[in-house]
Amino acid sequence: MSSEMAKEIFEYALESVKPCRFMKNRCALDGDVLNVDATSYDLSKYKNLYVFGSGKAAYSMAKEMEEILGDKIYKGLIVVPNRERQLEKIEMKKGSHPIPSMDSVDSAQALLSMMRECDEEDLYVYLLSGGSSALIEIPISPINLDDLQEATDLMLSENLEIQEINAVRKHISQLKGGRLAERCLASGIVLVLSDVIGDDLHAIGSAPLYADNSSFADAKELLKVKNLYSRMPKSVQTVLTLGSNNHIKESPSEPLERVSHHILASNADAKNAAREKASSLGLDVKIVQQSVSGEVSEALKFMFATVQTSKENCLIFGGECTLEVKGEGQGGRNQHAALLALKEIKDKNLNLTFLSAGTDGIDGNSDAAGGVVEYETLQRIKSLEMQSYLNNFDSYNFLKQIGALVTTGASGTNVIDLMIIIKGDVNV
Numbered sequence: 001m002s003s004e005m006a007k008e009i010f011e012y013a014l015e016s017v018k019p020c021r022f023m024k025n026r027c028a029l030d031g032d033v034l035n036v037d038a039t040s041y042d043l044s045k046y047k048n049l050y051v052f053g054s055g056k057a058a059y060s061m062a063k064e065m066e067e068i069l070g071d072k073i074y075k076g077l078i079v080v081p082n083r084e085r086q087l088e089k090i091e092m093k094k095g096s097h098p099i100p101s102m103d104s105v106d107s108a109q110a111l112l113s114m115m116r117e118c119d120e121e122d123l124y125v126y127l128l129s130g131g132s133s134a135l136i137e138i139p140i141s142p143i144n145l146d147d148l149q150e151a152t153d154l155m156l157s158e159n160l161e162i163q164e165i166n167a168v169r170k171h172i173s174q175l176k177g178g179r180l181a182e183r184c185l186a187s188g189i190v191l192v193l194s195d196v197i198g199d200d201l202h203a204i205g206s207a208p209l210y211a212d213n214s215s216f217a218d219a220k221e222l223l224k225v226k227n228l229y230s231r232m233p234k235s236v237q238t239v240l241t242l243g244s245n246n247h248i249k250e251s252p253s254e255p256l257e258r259v260s261h262h263i264l265a266s267n268a269d270a271k272n273a274a275r276e277k278a279s280s281l282g283l284d285v286k287i288v289q290q291s292v293s294g295e296v297s298e299a300l301k302f303m304f305a306t307v308q309t310s311k312e313n314c315l316i317f318g319g320e321c322t323l324e325v326k327g328e329g330q331g332g333r334n335q336h337a338a339l340l341a342l343k344e345i346k347d348k349n350l351n352l353t354f355l356s357a358g359t360d361g362i363d364g365n366s367d368a369a370g371g372v373v374e375y376e377t378l379q380r381i382k383s384l385e386m387q388s389y390l391n392n393f394d395s396y397n398f399l400k401q402i403g404a405l406v407t408t409g410a411s412g413t414n415v416i417d418l419m420i421i422i423k424g425d426v427n428v
Helices: 002-016 019-026 058-072 102-115 145-157 162-169 216-225 234-244 267-280 296-308 333-348 375-380 386-391 395-401
Strands: 027-030 033-036 039-042 049-054 075-080 090-094 123-129 187-193 259-265 285-287 314-319 352-358 370-374 417-423
Touching (some): 002 370, 002 417, 019 027, 019 058, 033 187, 049 102, 058 075, 058 090, 058 187, 075 102, 145 162, 162 216, 216 234, 267 285, 267 314, 267 417, 296 314, 296 417, 333 386, 333 395, 333 417, 370 375
Parallel strands (some): 049 075, 123 187, 285 314
Antiparallel strands (some): 352 370, 352 417
């Protein structure tokens, strides 16, 4: 079945971007020298070496980094969505995602406190991955946690693109847009797992150690254009107004020279691995370079239109859609896309297989990564009414009943979503 083939391709691609696969290939210790790709760092020049980190992949990356650096690590702290097994020298704190909580604030305070222990004679390695924007947060006064949660929830519910959300986040936070790097005197090496198409360092994790290419005025204007500014908590409006009038210092517009960034894995790596696996299975493969973005139904139109004009029988897409949830069901953008794709296959009698799944293993409010459907899936629908599940945004329960979920569990990595479309009848 083509659906099994699509899942095999996805699973191979997912494995390729797990830290246990790429960290040791990109980072190696040679005596006192840490080599990150072609860049070498002489650790003997520094008094203490710390390891910090935040994000969905922070634990997996830290585990690999402990094996690489061993006793060179003085101490460290990472912030993760869920406390996992203990690390040897690196402390773990828990934050919340996608809405920051008191855990996010407390963990960020602990992280900042340890980073401020470092001085000019120290060096830190920071392990950055997607999810950091919510996992670590200290709002700018007078914004409190309730206001921060309300603002974040409002932006997420209104279908803003992640770049737009991050532009606002950077201007209501004491950590984002390079502010965290400014508050630590040590030199830093930031190892990045990119969850952004194009690998823009301004966007990944809201750039706590990089820089900011937007301003308070930009954030304020963006919210006005989206008709959200007047709906924001008063404290958020106050901060954006004060910042726009130069009463709050802007976040740094240029990265600090003492902090270097290295992108170790990205969506492009996952797509290349998917192509490799699909080719090995005898498929004629094309990676679609244009990223998948925007509202799920519009993104699906783009993907299906691309398939119709392509001569290849397997197309690999990458990106991240938005989904304005209006029902009470379970699911996420990938499962909703799979269910919409199944409706398209049914309505237009298409001989296609469609898979959409998140590389972090978690899609929306469910325990699935996404869904996979094909023409043969229609035989399992029986009396289920597809449209009612779509209307209630309950793709999870529909796909679960017909055995069309893609389930990996929390993967320990995050390079956003992969979509795989296979045309015609092919067998593994």
